[in-house]
C-alpha cells in the first residue's frame with residue numbers, strides 16, 4: 001500500500017494537500033489514443049554520438065525508483081511526479097503502427113533506437129500489451145540497431161527477436177548489489193539477483209549485455225561498484241557505465257529526499273545529503289547540464305578511478321575501435337584505454 005504523495009506540479013496553478021493521512025493509491029492504467037509520435041530525439045552531450053533517439057511505449061513506471069529523472073515527464077500530463085508517476089500508467093496502444101510510419105519516413109537518418117529514458121520498457125504491463133516486443137519487431141524489419149535499458153527479467157521473453165538483430169544490446173540498470181541496499185531507493189523493482197539471472201540468459205543467448213551502475217548515490221553505493229562489475233562479468237556482461245545521481249527538478253529533489261528520510265536511518269540519509277552537497281558545490285542540484293552526471297570533489301575522482309580500474313581489470317568495454325555506429329559492437333574488438341562511460345539515470 002502506498003500513500004498518495006506528489007510534490008506540487010509546477011505546470012498546474014493549484015495543488016492540493018491532504019489534511020492528515022493521505023489515502024492509499026491504486027494502480028490506474030490509461031490508454032492514450034492521441035499519440036502522434038514514437039521517436040524522441042534529444043540532445044545528450046554525455047552520450048556517445050551526441051544525440052539520443054528513444055522509443056517509450058508507456059508513460060510512468062511502477063518500479064518507482066525514487067531517483068528517477070523521468071518523474072518530471074508525468075508533470076507535463078498534469079499528474080504528479082511522486083506516486084502518480086508510479087501508479088498512473090499511460091499505455092500507447094498504437095506504438096508499433098506509429099513507429100512503422102515514422103521509420104518509413106526517416107529510416108535513413110536513424111542510427112539507432114534506445115528503448116528507455118522515460119519508463120522501463122519491460123513494465124509488468126508489457127507482458128500483456130507486448131508493445132515493446134512489437135516495436136522491436138518493427139526495428140528488425142527496418143534493420144535499425146537497438147539498445148534496451150531495463151531492470152526487468154521480462155526482456156528475456158523477447159530474446160527470439162533480439163537475437164535476430166545484427167546489432168542489439170541490453171543494458172541492465174543495477175546500482176546496488178543487494179536487495180537490502182536497493183530497496184530504499186528501488187522499492188518495486190525486481191531484486192538485483194533476478195536482474196543478474198536475466199543478464200546471464202541474455203548473454204547466453206548471444207546478445208551483447210551491459211550493466212549501468214546508475215545512479216551512484218554519493219555516500220551510499222560507491223562501495224558496491226567492484227562487486228557489481230564482478231557479478232556482471234560472471235553473468236556475461238561486456239559493457240559497463242556509471243553516472244552520478246542527478247536530481248533535475250524541485251519535485252524530484254523533494255520526493256527523493258522525503259523518501260530517503262522515510263526509508264534510511266537519519267544518519268545514513270544525512271550522510272547522502274552532505275556528500276551530495278559537497279559534490280554539487282553546496283546544493284543537491286547541479287548548476288549546469290554539463291555538471292549533471294559528475295561531481296566536483298576528489299572523492300568523485302576516486303569513485304571514477306575505482307570504476308575504471310575494475311572495469312579495465314575485468315575487461316569491460318573492449319570494443320571495436322573504428323565503427324560507423326559507436327553504440328554497437330560487432331567484430332574486430334580492441335581494448336580501449338579508458339572504459340567508456342555512457343550515462344543513463
Ligand code: SF4
Nearest residue numbers: 061063065068119120
Ligand atoms: S529509473 Fe527506470 S525503472 Fe526506475 S522508475 Fe525510472 S524508468 Fe522506472
